[in-house]
Amino acid sequence: MERELLLLGVLRYGEMHGYQLHDFIESSMAFCTDLKKPTAYFLLDKMQESGWVTVKQAREGNRPHKRVYKLTAKGEAVFQDLLRANLADFTTAKTGSDIGLAFIDAMPSEEARQLLQQRRKVVAEQVAKFEQVPAHAGSQQLLIDHQLHYLRSELAWLNLVIRRVKAKARAQQA
Amino acid sequence: MERELLLLGVLRYGEMHGYQLHDFIESSMAFCTDLKKPTAYFLLDKMQESGWVTVKQAREGNRPHKRVYKLTAKGEAVFQDLLRANLADFTTAKTGSDIGLAFIDAMPSEEARQLLQQRRKVVAEQVAKFEQVPAHAGSQQLLIDHQLHYLRSELAWLNLVIRRVKAKARAQQA
DNA sequence: CATTGAATAGTCAATACTGACTAATCAGTA
């Protein structure tokens, strides 16, 4: 239900059409979710069927159809419920970057070390990127802070792994 | 390609049938991926078409069909490539638990504080669970260590957020 | 004013993923 929570939450800022919604999410929340356009429309349609949002066709100038979505009272209630459920719970994030580590013994430690150093560079670049992000308003800042916290923690862990792999590489060469 | 890497990597331990594969992943790697049975069979079929694995029908006793998958030379080559690509790269994990934080201003800070304290309990329990996990062999241990590192980092961050929310709750009541 | 490229808005066919199911065997037990 996270994506629903997200869409409802964004719609609380005011009525919007699908493209705007998707755009806002792409730009403002890219690092905590990735909601593709067709998925957004799919979910919005379902929400409309459930009565969480209303849709009206709008025309500006002589532009073609444009579906404007608006939160209903029921939608707001669902939002409040989902929000509470989300805040009280915790689901561990899954990386995909871990899978490689599981099989790190399948290659020479020295090569693994080099690859992990490349990975470290990637993480360090992301950290740098987020350090440059200008201050955001309110809870947006929370997400940025979290991302930074997370990335730094990953960097620290990577350093640890690299040290371990280095030790192993030395042992192998001896 | 992470799931492919995973399946190929597990098959390197020796030929297996689909159920065994899925079982191994469920039990040994549950916290870094979740690969459902039908997905495993789906991917294995595709891999067979690509020539990464061979399949042979086997019968033990008079059990019905049982498809035994075995890595081919090509499969091993692909595995090595995927492994290198995976180790050199980094993809940030996405939680879903962040979405709630993005809208935390939509409820009274005092209530948010209580909910986040529930969340903290959930995280703390997971930390405790992983601290109990007995030592594993080789790179399996790496995954467990990573998970612990990650969970502790999340716990620390949550504490920080809770402090902030507390401060806000005090400010609101004053 | 025709043309190019960007932005806006949405669609669709295809892929990926999963919940819920079948079906056989085995192990215990009453």
Added chain:
DNA sequence: TACTGATTAGTCAGTATTGACTATTCAATG
């Protein structure tokens, strides 16, 4: 031996998700 529940093995129909596309409008430029 008939029944119950667990284990093994796999299937299938339905849902979720996405890459790649269409089609319009706008803005700028030669």
